[in-house]
Amino acid sequence: MATIRDVAKKANVSVATVSRVLNNKGYVSEEAQKNVMAAIESLSYTPNSVARTLYNKSSGMIGLVLPDITNPFFPELARAVEDVAHTYGYTVVLCNSDEEVAKEKKYFDALKQKYIDGIILTTSSLTSKDYDRLDLPMVALDRRIGDHIPTVVSENKQGACEATEHLLAKGCRYLAHLRGPEGVKTADERYKGFMEVVEQHGVEHVVLNAEFQIDKAEAVAQELFTTYSQVDGVFAGSDVTAAGVMKAAHTLNKRIPADIKLIGFDGIPLGKMLVPALSTVEQSIYKMGALSARLLIKQIEKQPMASMYYELPVKLIARETT
Amino acid sequence: MATIRDVAKKANVSVATVSRVLNNKGYVSEEAQKNVMAAIESLSYTPNSVARTLYNKSSGMIGLVLPDITNPFFPELARAVEDVAHTYGYTVVLCNSDEEVAKEKKYFDALKQKYIDGIILTTSSLTSKDYDRLDLPMVALDRRIGDHIPTVVSENKQGACEATEHLLAKGCRYLAHLRGPEGVKTADERYKGFMEVVEQHGVEHVVLNAEFQIDKAEAVAQELFTTYSQVDGVFAGSDVTAAGVMKAAHTLNKRIPADIKLIGFDGIPLGKMLVPALSTVEQSIYKMGALSARLLIKQIEKQPMASMYYELPVKLIARETT
Numbered sequence: 001m002a003t004i005r006d007v008a009k010k011a012n013v014s015v016a017t018v019s020r021v022l023n024n025k026g027y028v029s030e031e032a033q034k035n036v037m038a039a040i041e042s043l044s045y046t047p048n049s050v051a052r053t054l055y056n057k058s059s060g061m062i063g064l065v066l067p068d069i070t071n072p073f074f075p076e077l078a079r080a081v082e083d084v085a086h087t088y089g090y091t092v093v094l095c096n097s098d099e100e101v102a103k104e105k106k107y108f109d110a111l112k113q114k115y116i117d118g119i120i121l122t123t124s125s126l127t128s129k130d131y132d133r134l135d136l137p138m139v140a141l142d143r144r145i146g147d148h149i150p151t152v153v154s155e156n157k158q159g160a161c162e163a164t165e166h167l168l169a170k171g172c173r174y175l176a177h178l179r180g181p182e183g184v185k186t187a188d189e190r191y192k193g194f195m196e197v198v199e200q201h202g203v204e205h206v207v208l209n210a211e212f213q214i215d216k217a218e219a220v221a222q223e224l225f226t227t228y229s230q231v232d233g234v235f236a237g238s239d240v241t242a243a244g245v246m247k248a249a250h251t252l253n254k255r256i257p258a259d260i261k262l263i264g265f266d267g268i269p270l271g272k273m274l275v276p277a278l279s280t281v282e283q284s285i286y287k288m289g290a291l292s293a294r295l296l297i298k299q300i301e302k303q304p305m306a307s308m309y310y311e312l313p314v315k316l317i318a319r320e321t322t
Numbered sequence: 323m324a325t326i327r328d329v330a331k332k333a334n335v336s337v338a339t340v341s342r343v344l345n346n347k348g349y350v351s352e353e354a355q356k357n358v359m360a361a362i363e364s365l366s367y368t369p370n371s372v373a374r375t376l377y378n379k380s381s382g383m384i385g386l387v388l389p390d391i392t393n394p395f396f397p398e399l400a401r402a403v404e405d406v407a408h409t410y411g412y413t414v415v416l417c418n419s420d421e422e423v424a425k426e427k428k429y430f431d432a433l434k435q436k437y438i439d440g441i442i443l444t445t446s447s448l449t450s451k452d453y454d455r456l457d458l459p460m461v462a463l464d465r466r467i468g469d470h471i472p473t474v475v476s477e478n479k480q481g482a483c484e485a486t487e488h489l490l491a492k493g494c495r496y497l498a499h500l501r502g503p504e505g506v507k508t509a510d511e512r513y514k515g516f517m518e519v520v521e522q523h524g525v526e527h528v529v530l531n532a533e534f535q536i537d538k539a540e541a542v543a544q545e546l547f548t549t550y551s552q553v554d555g556v557f558a559g560s561d562v563t564a565a566g567v568m569k570a571a572h573t574l575n576k577r578i579p580a581d582i583k584l585i586g587f588d589g590i591p592l593g594k595m596l597v598p599a600l601s602t603v604e605q606s607i608y609k610m611g612a613l614s615a616r617l618l619i620k621q622i623e624k625q626p627m628a629s630m631y632y633e634l635p636v637k638l639i640a641r642e643t644t
Contacts, residue, residue, distance in 0.1 A: 060436070061415070069404075070397045070591070079392050082418055091432055093383070094416040096404055110413055114382070214595060243595040250597045269392070273536060273565040273592060275572045 002043035010039035062296060063111045063119040065095045065104065072240065072268045073285065074122070077141065080289025081120055088297050090117065101125045108134055118296045121145065137299035141292040144185055150295045152288050152310045156186050156265075159281035159314035160193025163235050163263045166279070168201060170261050170322050172233025175203055176224055178210040178217055178245065180237040187212070190237055190265060206231065210241045217244025225252050225260075232260055239264035239271045242278050242321075262321040276320030284312050324365035333361035381437040384618055387417045387429060388444040394562060394590045395607070396444070399463070402611025403442055410619050412439065423447045430456055440618045443467065459621035463614040466507055472617045474610050474632045478508050478587075481603035481636035482515025485557050485585045488601070490523060492583050492644050494555025497525055498546055500532040500539055500567065502559040509534070512559055512587060528553065532563045539566025547574050547582075554582055561586035561593045564600055564643075584643040598642030606634050 004022075008015045013032050020028050021036040028036075039045070064081050066074050082092045093111065097104045104125050111119065118137035128146040131138060140151045167175055177194040180187025191207065198205040206228050210217040217236065221244060224231060236242035242264030246256060254260050256276060264271060267282025291310060298305050326344075330337045335354050342350050343358045350358075361367070386403050388396050404414045415433065419426040426447050433441065440459035450468040453460060462473045489497055499516040502509025513529065520527040528550050532539040539558065543566060546553060558564035564586030568578060576582050578598060586593060589604025613632060620627050 060432075064416075068401065069391070070401050072394070072397075072591075075392045075394075075397050078416065079390065079418055082391075082416055086417075089432075091415050091417075091436070093413050094386075094400065094404055095408075095413075096401055110382075110411075114413065240595075246597050247595075247599075269394075270592065270595060273562075273569075273596070275568050275597065277569075 002045040004045070006043055007036065007039045007045050010043060011035040058117050058300075059115040060089060061091050061093055061114065061116050062293070062300075063093045063095060063107070063116045064122075065097050065107060065119060066122040067099045068096050069094065072270055073238075073266055076268070076285045077122065077289040080286040081293045084290045084293035085297070088293075090297065097123050097125065099123050099125050105130075112136070117300045120292050120296055137296055139292045139296045139299075141288060142186060147308065150299070150305060150308050150310075152292045152295065152312065153186070154283040154288065154312050155314050156189035157193040157196075159265060159283075159316075160190040160235070161197050162314075162316045163265065163281050164194050164197035166263060166316055166318065166322060167233035167235060167261055168197070168203065170233070170257075172261055173203065174228070174230040175205045175233045175235065176228065176231045177205065177207045177235045178220055178224075178237055178241050179207055180210070180212040180241070182209065187237055194235055204230070210237065210244065212238045212241055214240050214244040214247075217241040218247045219244075221245040221248035222252065225249065225254055234260060234262045236262065236264045239266040239268050239278060239280055242280070243270060243274060246274060246278075246321075256321050267315075267317065271317075271319070279319045279322040280317050282315045282317050284314075288312055324367040326367070328365055329358065329361045329367050332365060333357035380439050380622075382411060383413050383415055383436065383438050384615070384622075385415045385417060385429070385433045385438045385441040386444075387419050387426065387441060389421045390418050391416065394592055395560075395588055398590070398607045399444065399611040402608040403615045406612045406615035407619070410615075412619065419445050419447065421445050421447050427452075434458070439622045442614050442618055459618055461614045461618045461621075463610060464508060469630065472621070472627060472630050472632075474614045474617065474634065475508070476605040476610065476634050477636050478511035479515040479518075481587060481605075481638075482512040482557070483519050484636075484638045485587065485603050486516050486519035488585060488638055488640065488644060489555035489557060489583055490519070490525065492555070492579075494583055495525065496550070496552040497527045497555045497557065498550065498553045499527065499529045499557045500542060500546075500559055500563050501529055502532070502534040502563070504531065509559055516557055526552070532559065532566065534560045534563055536562050536566040536569075539563040540569045541566075543567040543570035544574065547571065547576055556582060556584045558584065558586045561588040561590050561600060561602055564602070565592060565596060568596060568600075568643075578643050589637075589639065593639075593641070601641045601644040602639050604637045604639050606636075610634055 004015055004018050008018045017032055018036050021033055062085055085092045095107045120139050120141050122141045124143045124145050138149050140149050144151050179191045208220050210220045234245055236245050245262055249256050256262050264278050264280040267280050271278035271280045326337055326340050330340045339354055340358050343355055407414050417429045442461050442463050444463045446465040446467050460471050462471050466473050501513045530542050532542045556567055558567050567584055571578050578584050586600050586602040589602050593600035593602045
């Protein structure tokens, strides 16, 4: 395989000149440029990307830091990021942080060492200052870290309002909300949307915390159906939470949707696989991932961004559980 | 930030000597070694991993090429690969090939350019020769590419035999198998296991192709239940296929498990989320991913492997659908 030295020799120029041609940086005479291009062609030279990394301090790689790829919200997001990155000639390094501070920091060190070009974050374990210290292009996806970091989220509150209105329109009179973890922005926004609608309509309601986890949701829903037998509508904070509610209803012989109407949030593929199929508020998960990758690449390539904050619309999908 | 040149200057040695110390390669006098280590410490020098890549032709990165991370079989596999890689100081580059030859080749070019240390393949679009040409450490995961490539699979045929026996033990007398795509080894093995048991017991049976896809499975199962109303037991080739069967049964008012007993294959989290919870043959998905990563790293680090072929045991999990 031809090296950059072979090209320089054949073109009768220095290695630095070949580098300047390859990277479109610095002054190169027209003659040298022509000789270098001819040498590259005659030798079938492929620029070595690791050497280019050293010269450019750019690796053509972006990091995707997420809590856990086995959480069914993330595979589609990862797929979208990777699809867009691939189109632009970037590769994606996958990092599962489990939201652990130490693990996240270790990843950042490793990624910086490899001259990663930028990072998409769907975690927010560290402080905004820690992220700033990295001094790398970044995008916050489904999280908010700080105003100076481009952010892509869904209309969580608006979606929650629509879900709650939907249950009321279907005749529910006593609503329950199984919310996600307190302090997690998406969960808080959905809770706010629910509360706004029930208070506005003066509807009886109860709120319990199910942590976005199926086992926790099943246990909480069993308690809910036993203690509050009047509940006839449930807004689950996520589709996985809703799956737990369905299991609890099955155990207690509550029929969905005859006895209890149920709506989730997210629009992950699971919802369609459940029987009865789950009504939900669908986020544009793929679009969120794709937009984040595009915003990151724009920063890396120093192109202007139209906005620092994107809130993507959600869509109510009424299936069989309401 | 200190560079390797600063270290060389302070230690009064050449840059090549510092490299030899950092990489533990070639002869270095004891005195030089001591001076270099002292210089590294006093300057808080962190070896630059990109420069090390050039010297070592090693990047500390491994590629994971899979068809599509949104297929629910792959997130757990990816998680396992990444967990093990992270422990050994490697990062993982994620590639979704969609089983397209052109896309797979483009990834390989990109990965070689970045001096990727090795690749885990869960696709097999190319010929064995194409993979050999890459001249990289490789592991075939859930696929078989060739005898000279270390391979990790499940006991697919054995698991299929157990699933079929389980349906018979539960009193089923007319069995259906919704198989995966022909030519895909895992699907073929499961089909063979099913056939062996029904032929051995002289049981009436029907086999249809559902391609491991939920929509296809739902359509095929509707046809099955309409045309073969005697069917009282279904062995679905995957858990996703089984989810499609459940939807078809629901539409046609067939009760599971009262009218039809159903068992899947894979043991993905979906099975537990379904109502009724899905009986299945559980593969050790996490173990398969972890073992593959370990085998790859052994090759990269030129350590001996105990075997070139690993077939991991499967486990029948009887839940509510049988």
